[in-house]
Amino acid sequence: MLDTRMPLLSVNDLQAWYGESHILHGVNFDIFPGEVVTLLGRNGAGKTTTLKSIMGIVGQRTGSVRFDNQELIGKTSDKIARAGIAFCPEERGIFASLNVEENLLLPPQIRSGGLSLEQIFTLFPNLKERLGSSQGTKLSGGEQQMLAIGRILRTGARLLLLDEPTEGLAPVIIQQIGKTIKTLKAQGFTILLVEQNFRFASTVADRYYIMEHGKVVERFENSELDAKTETLHEYLGV
């Protein structure tokens, strides 16, 4: 279990609040460079809040989020993005007042090493066809998800936070997104994935953390998956 590498992201005793309600009660986990890590858990376990807390867009948070040797707690979300983290929200966040191209080009490049538009269109050929489309929100759900992922690949961010990228999508599109995540991993991206769809997660993840009541309660590697199936079912209620 001991890992001698330096984690790219290290979350320690992360607590977060929405107004009065205390959502995260001390979350701990690490992600190493080049890994795909999945947060699993039931609805309301705090998975999305964990991503938002890393990104600095919840009301109040304490504890420590270290990324690339910088402490992110206390930084505003624009500074966190510029440190090299990109966020793809659950609701996708496609802008209705922007056309497809404007949506794609919206996130600024924060450093070199991002994907070129050509590379993004190789991953998502549909996007290229829809480029002239008027309104970003007129795209189908799958295309919107591709746009939401595609636009953060340009920025040069090294850590991608993907919140339920397969939610509500057709199986063939879920497959395409799975392929994309594998390609991104091969290119050296580090990915933190939040998923309800455990079957999908098991095709891409190196490691899993299970969350319950605002805490990480279990951690296991992909190789331990078979041995842990019982535990998983217990936690996820599937």
Next chain:
Amino acid sequence: MFEIFGIPSQALFGQLLLGLINGSFYALLSLGLAVIFGMLNIINFTHGAQYMMGAFVAWFLLQHFGLGYWWSLVIVPIVVGFTGVVVERLFLQRLYKLDHLYGLLLTFGLALIIQGVFRNYFGSSGLPYQMPQSLTGGQNLGFMFLPNYRVWVIVFSLTICLTTWFVIERTRLGANLRAATENPTLVRAFGINVPRMITLTYGFGVGLAALAGVMAAPIYNVNPLMGADLIIVVFAVVVIGGMGSIMGAIVTGFTLGIVEGLTKVFFPEASNTVIFVIMAIVLLIRPAGLFGRTA
């Protein structure tokens, strides 16, 4: 000289021109209000006072530094826009999460204070401002006399309005602004400094008001209350066009100026109220305004 619908052409075209001039100011001012409302969610009641400040700063530059109209067109929007930046940083940024009413109260109070201070120092009789030499005189078109300065006001204001529209609707910078209007949290999480963008947007909107003030100085007197009189009509224009719609503000501004001018010709008694009557009708039929998006 000829007649149209029994009205002498001179009178008809004269009022049309006057309508277009008023329309230019309505458009510039409601454009600034629309830009500010879109981004800050604040109904900027200080707008009239900022327009007045524009005229006064132009007057001041001429009196004390000998800097004329053309210099004022450049310097005044920057100076007054900067006061807007200070107001946003000091006060407005604390109000974004509160109800519209708080922003309205604050900006209304600020307008009263600014107008009071100017009245205290300059009285309310008004100060004259020289028209630039190069724009005096006019063209005799046969059916009417066309003063050069007024043509300049219409053309320049239209240029500023359309440029603003272009920047907001067709450029990368504008895309950032539109996106931040829609979902500021997410745009900020992409690494864009949204609070700074909001501050500069307010400064820009205020700068537009000040620019209108400079353009108004040679036509109307420079007077501490010049904005207070105008702003009520401008708010009606914004309501008719639809809060936050850029093209709506421009088109409605010019159109209502013309409508008001024509009313002066055909039914002078109604010329002061026609805009408010239109506003009432629009509110009944399309509460979000002619160009507004229904929420």
